[in-house]
Amino acid sequence: MKFEARFSGTGGQGIIRCAVLLAEAALYDGYQAAQSQVYGPESRGGSSQGEVVIKDEAIYYPKVTCPDVLLCLSQEAYNKYAADIVPNGILIIDSDFVQPTGLEGASVNVHALPILETAKTRLNNELSANVVALGAIVGLTHIVSDAAVERALANNFKAKALPGNITAYHAGYELASK
Amino acid sequence: MTSNVRLMQGNEACALGAIKAGASFFGGYPITPSTEIAEYIAREFPRLGRYFMQMEDEIASIGAMIGASMVGHKAFTATSGPGFSLMQELIGYAAVAEVPLVIINVMRFGPSTGLPTMPQSGDIMQARWGTHGDHSIIALSPSSVTEAYYATIRAFNLAEQYRTPVILLMDEKIGHLREGFDISNDPEPEIIDRNREHQGAYVPFAAGESGVPPFIPLGQGERYHFTGLTHGENGFYTADPDKVTAVMQRLCGKIEDHVDEIAEIELVDFDDADVTIIAYGAVARSAHDALLALRKKGVKAGMLRLKTIWPFHTAKVRELCAGKRLVAMPEMNMGQLSMIVRGALGNTPFLPINQANGQLIKPHTIEDAILAELAAMGGAR
Numbered sequence: 001m002k003f004e005a006r007f008s009g010t011g012g013q014g015i016i017r018c019a020v021l022l023a024e025a026a027l028y029d030g031y032q033a034a035q036s037q038v039y040g041p042e043s044r045g046g047s048s049q050g051e052v053v054i055k056d057e058a059i060y061y062p063k064v065t066c067p068d069v070l071l072c073l074s075q076e077a078y079n080k081y082a083a084d085i086v087p088n089g090i091l092i093i094d095s096d097f098v099q100p101t102g103l104e105g106a107s108v109n110v111h112a113l114p115i116l117e118t119a120k121t122r123l124n125n126e127l128s129a130n131v132v133a134l135g136a137i138v139g140l141t142h143i144v145s146d147a148a149v150e151r152a153l154a155n156n157f158k159a160k161a162l163p164g165n166i167t168a169y170h171a172g173y174e175l176a177s178k
Numbered sequence: 179m180t181s182n183v184r185l186m187q188g189n190e191a192c193a194l195g196a197i198k199a200g201a202s203f204f205g206g207y208p209i210t211p212s213t214e215i216a217e218y219i220a221r222e223f224p225r226l227g228r229y230f231m232q233m234e235d236e237i238a239s240i241g242a243m244i245g246a247s248m249v250g251h252k253a254f255t256a257t258s259g260p261g262f263s264l265m266q267e268l269i270g271y272a273a274v275a276e277v278p279l280v281i282i283n284v285m286r287f288g289p290s291t292g293l294p295t296m297p298q299s300g301d302i303m304q305a306r307w308g309t310h311g312d313h314s315i316i317a318l319s320p321s322s323v324t325e326a327y328y329a330t331i332r333a334f335n336l337a338e339q340y341r342t343p344v345i346l347l348m349d350e351k352i353g354h355l356r357e358g359f360d361i362s363n364d365p366e367p368e369i370i371d372r373n374r375e376h377q378g379a380y381v382p383f384a385a386g387e388s389g390v391p392p393f394i395p396l397g398q399g400e401r402y403h404f405t406g407l408t409h410g411e412n413g414f415y416t417a418d419p420d421k422v423t424a425v426m427q428r429l430c431g432k433i434e435d436h437v438d439e440i441a442e443i444e445l446v447d448f449d450d451a452d453v454t455i456i457a458y459g460a461v462a463r464s465a466h467d468a469l470l471a472l473r474k475k476g477v478k479a480g481m482l483r484l485k486t487i488w489p490f491h492t493a494k495v496r497e498l499c500a501g502k503r504l505v506a507m508p509e510m511n512m513g514q515l516s517m518i519v520r521g522a523l524g525n526t527p528f529l530p531i532n533q534a535n536g537q538l539i540k541p542h543t544i545e546d547a548i549l550a551e552l553a554a555m556g557g558a559r
Contacts, residue, residue, distance in 0.1 A: 020356060024185040027358045035185070035356040041210070041294045060466035061541050062355055 001031075003054040003143055004064040007133070008081050009073030011039060011048040014130030018071075019050030021134055021152045026054040028148035034062035047076055054143065069141060071133055072098050073115065090140055092133070111140060113175045119168065128168035135172020146173075186359035188326045188352040189256075192282055193218035195330030196254055200369055201280070202228040203251035205242035207235055207261060210294045211350040212284035215256035236261035240268040240279070247277045248404060250372070250395030252334055254280035259288045259301055263308070269343050270309030271406045274429065276383070276391065278337035278372070282330070282346040284353040287536050296536035297350035299459055302514040305345045306488050312426060314433035316440060317345040317488040319458040323357045328367065329485070335370035336440065340432055341390050347487055349510065351460035351538050383425075384411040389432030434489055441491035444483040445498070447473070451480025452503040453548060456495070456519055458484040460538055461508050467541035468508075472548060479548070487515065492522040499526050504551060506531055508544045527555065 005022065009015045016037045023035035034053045040046040051064040066086040071093075072078035078098045085091055087107050093100055095112035103110065113136055119129035131153070138144055149169060157165050186194075193215045196204075204223060208216045216232070223230040229246070233239040236257055243253035257265065262283045272279050287293035288300045301308075305317045316336050320329040329346060337344040376384075376392040382402040385391040394400045403413035408425060410416040433440065447469060448454070457465035462483045472479035482498060484490075499505050505523055507516045508531040516530040531547045533539045 020185065023356060027183050027185055032358060033185070033356075036351065036354060039295055059357070060463040060470075061538075062351070062357070062460075062463060063538060063540075065540070 001054075001056045003069075003141075004067045005052045005054075005069040005071070005137065006049060006064050006067040006081060006084070007051070007071040008047065008049045008077030009071075010076070011042060011046045013048065013073050014127065015048040015073070016050040017156065018130040018134050019052050021131070021149065021156060022137065022144065023052045023054070024152035024155065025144040025148035026052070028151050029144050031056055032059050034059045036062055047074070047080065049077070049081070069137055071137060073129070073133065075099065092136055092140070111136070111176065115172065115175070118171055118175060123164065123168055123171060125164055125168070128165060131165045131168040132172035132175070135169040135174075136176040139173035139176025182362040183358045183360040185356050186323050187214060187354060187356045188320070188323045188348065189214035189284065189354065190218055191323045191327040191359060192256070192330045192346065192348070192353075193222070195327040196280070196334070197222060197226070198327075198367065198369075199252065199331045199334035200371070201252045201254050201334060203243065203246035203253040204230045204255060205233055205239045205246065205253065206255040206257065207233055207239050209258045209261045211286050211353050212256040212258050212282065214353075215282060215284075236264035237268065240265040240272075240281075243279050244268060244272055244275075244277050247272075247279055248396045250398065252278070252280075252338065254282065254334070256282040256284065258284050258286045258294075259304070260291065262301055262304060266304070266308040270311060270313060272343045273309065273313040273315065274311075274406055274408070275404050276341035276393075276429075277343070277404075278341055278393075279343040280330070280333045280337050280346065281343060282333075282348065284348050284350055286350050287534075293536045295350070297460065297510060297538060298534055298536070299347070299349060299461070299510040299514070300534075301347060302487060302511065305347055312430065314342075314430045315345065315488050316340065316342060316433060316486070317347050318485065319347045319349075319487050320352055320485070321459055321462045321483065322352065323355060323359055324361065325485075326352060327359070327361065331367050331369070335368065338372050339370050339390070340436070341393060342433060345488075347459070349460035355460075381411050382413045383409060385428060385432070389428050389435065437489045437491050440486060441489055441494070442485040443491065443494065443498075444485055446481040446483065448480035448482065448498070451478045453477055453479040453552070454499055454502045454505045455479060455481045455544065455548075456484065456499075456505060456507045457481060457509075458487060458515070459510070461510050464539050464541045465508055465544055468544035468548070471541060471545050475549070477548070477552065484515075490515075490518050490522070492518075495519065495522045496524060499523055502526055504529060504548070504555065506544065506548050506551070508533070508539050508547075510534065510539055
């Protein structure tokens, strides 16, 4: 089993944390996982990209080559990475901020979901968009178990912020199943 | 569920390794991509009763470390290329004054400010010859998060055992990589402390068979002199050619004569291989996937991984590679350690594969270069 995911957006959206959470959950489910990132010298803004490789055997080259899942939370990220996705891969874009141009003839499963809107209005917490996105990714792929994700969330958020993030995860999961 | 496994970053593993090794002083100035080490230590050292000191720059940082080490602390820092450049003069001081130090250099793309968040194995030669004058040095290069932990412990052990600065040359790709970390079933690592044992009156720079003088830290009962001037056994300046020759031979010999113990090499699928890939750091991971892909295509490839960069074990590399059909060396720079490897190999065919574009070399880049070279040499066998 080999699964590669790339998450992309704007610095400050929690893209790298989203990748960290997925990698951690994969470890808890007994897989091997490697998480890396690419970011610019800016401390905020600019493009941000997080990657996860999940395998059931040793991971040597730790970076994503052709993602099975690609998340794009900004148009810039979409323009940069959309072409890399594997045939029949899953492309998750934010339905309000990303136009999926240039996909004519490509065999890609596009899921345009209101990720940022769900975080902002339904959950009243823009900062939880990354965890909503994580819920959508897991909802579409079932690559890790809910229990493992919840353990990863508990390990990454303080007690005060945890219930909101668990809600955000399930909200994202539901977006994916609609 | 695998219960003891944690997701850990390479930089974090270095900080944990330093704590395990008994490091008690950090003097540094934060710089990408090493900053997570300083952050972790700044949080943990005060709780442990150890010292974290942020200095005004890297020159002051290494000065503070040297002072701390002289009075008995295991001292270290974390930096990157630009900061490592500023430390060079005092690395030479620490080498000649025989002050143990650990410098973790999480290498980023250079020269100068370069690409601060991108990888390059650009400081291989700076680690060896960045400071002026003849000296020897130890440099280690981990390829995984778990190895970053153990290599950091080993760096402290070697620094104390050989009374020398030790450089941990870590690729940004390993420093920022997160992967599973579980040492709960590993044997307890050996921790080496400073040797204080001496016979008769303490002569601060008199060494026995090992070439390494015992070290009574300053302020602990012995009064003596440290200097960057070339000095005799008593620690004072000498220009006596015989004494200068003796001290230079001892300073270089205490490391080079122990290359068998210091220079660690890992062999992967090596014995039956007729194509050898020599690699270190993050690139060794790409090389591992490349050799597996090559074997699927019928090319018997193996890897010689350099866990220790300096001292370079020329004789062992030559012996291991003798008779190989081709030795390839992917390196994330314009060709640094490959110059040394080429010299070690003699007549064995050698293919350096260099890439300096801010990206980790991909496995297929290595695979394609080797297949093309084999084809040029007369087809795959």
